[in-house]
Amino acid sequence: MRCVRFEEQGRARIGFIDGDVIRAVYGSIDTYWRMTDEVFPLAGAKLLAPCVPKQIICVGFNYRDHAREFHVDVPKEPALFTKAAHTVIGNDGKIIYPRQSHEVVYEAELGVVIKKRMKDVAPEDVPDYILGYTCANDVTARDLQLSDVQWLRSKSFDTFCPLGPWLETDLDPTDLSIKLYLNGQLKQNGRTSDMVYNPYEILSYISQSMTLDAGDLILTGTPMGCGPMLPGDEVVVEIEGIGKLRNEVVKGY
Incomplete structure (x- = not known):
């Protein structure tokens, strides 16, 4: 699966790419998360760096x-x-x-x-x-x-x-x-x-x-x-x- 961080209304979101859309999730991919019903077009989405490393x-x-x-x-x-x-x-x-x-x-x-x-x-x-x-x-x-x-x-x-x-x-x-x-x-x-x-x-x-x-x-x-x-x-x-x-x-x- 392809996991993506993206910007939506000024805040960072996390989701998975499903064809030509991003299916948003709540939570943290590296701890606990659940799928939502929210979808956003992949085309034109502002993609953020896929991780925020401490080191x-x-x-x-x-x-x-x-x-x-x-x-x-x-x-x-x-x-x-x-x-x-x-x-x-x-x-x-x-x-x-x-x-x-x-x-x-x-x-x-x-x-x-x-x-x-x-x-x-x-x-x-x-x-x-x-x-x-x-x-x-x-x-x-x-x-x-x-x-x-x-x-x-x-x-x-x-x-x-x-x-x-x-x-x-x-x-x-x-x-x-x-x-x-x-x-x-x-x-x-x-x-x-x-x-x-x-x-x-x-x-x-x-x-x-x-x-x-x-x-x-x-x-x-x-x-x-x-x-x-x-x-x-x-x-x-x-x-x-x-x-x-x-x-x-x-x-x-």
Whole structure:
């Protein structure tokens, strides 16, 4: 099923996509919910980011070809870093190009949203803890990433984590096509089967060190081909079985 957050009369709602309509629910998808009789047209609906994470945990160099293009060794364990939670925007949200950076780049990624609290979970049990999957763009100020000792600032400008257009709750994430288009031109083209560590291994690894809560977001790495964006550009992340995430880059002030 496809779970969507959308705006209705100025408030955030949750629903499931049923053909060309959204069937609204009351409650929280990751705790308790019930279906309502309310339906809204999907066409023209303002879609919000499909989750509101308290924390965003990311994995670096999780595709061998991406590691090779940066001339780094494939990590012997998942290489973790974080993005601030306020980076999240939804489908059609604007990516703000910050004045502090002169090289902002796109990174198409598969996002995984946690369903319930997890700690010390074995890889084979991880699917029980996954709420769903979404398209993500791990936007990065590359010049700041290279100059700073830590990556937090370069990854955490407002709007630097577009997500959407919804959550796909029924999906095998281990072999999906993942693509990114910049102004209609294909720039990244990989498969999740090329990951060094698959999503189940990643979530299990993280849970051995820290507790993950319902709604938390895990970004699983980007294939080769990430590159610069400029104000006025349109960037589209497309993942098989999920859909397309579209965002425009605008100049910051």
